[in-house]
Amino acid sequence: MQNKATAVWTGGLKDGKGEMNTRSAALRSAAYTFKTRFEGAEGTNPEELIAAAHAGCFSMALSKILGEAGTAPERIQTEATVTLEQQDGGFAITKVHLTTSAKVPGCDDAGFQDAAGKAKAGCPVSKLLNAEITMDAQLEG
DSSP: OOOOEEEEEESOTTTOEEEEEETTSSSSSEEEOHHHHHSOOSSOOHHHHHHHHHHHHHHHHHHHHHHHTTOOOSEEEEEEEEEEEEETTEEEEEEEEEEEEEEOTTOOHHHHHHHHHHHHHHSHHHHHOOSEEEEEEEEOO
16 A cells, blocks of 8 residues: 655745645645744644654554454544654654543553553554654543
């Protein structure tokens, strides 16, 4: 399976602008700039999209692992926080922190924590990232 996205950048680093598009059209001419990436301006940036991808991938992996254990989840909510830091004269994604909570009938906390740990290590986006990945996982009552 292959997926594609495109990005077009015009202009210099600080005064330029870019657009990102996905084959599925989930992103269509999504604008990004130096300010949206490095100064917190309104709009998207590559790290935000990585965070969304990681949260989605982790949630699906956790659902699979819980289901295989016989405790299919009713709901999983995950937030991924991606940290971009200046490093060695450039920038690097150095950390991702996952915060997840789930409602899983019939699952105890030990089983949930085990499944969450396996999902954190095993989801394809986790495997892709060369960053420290931490997590807080909460089983809802």
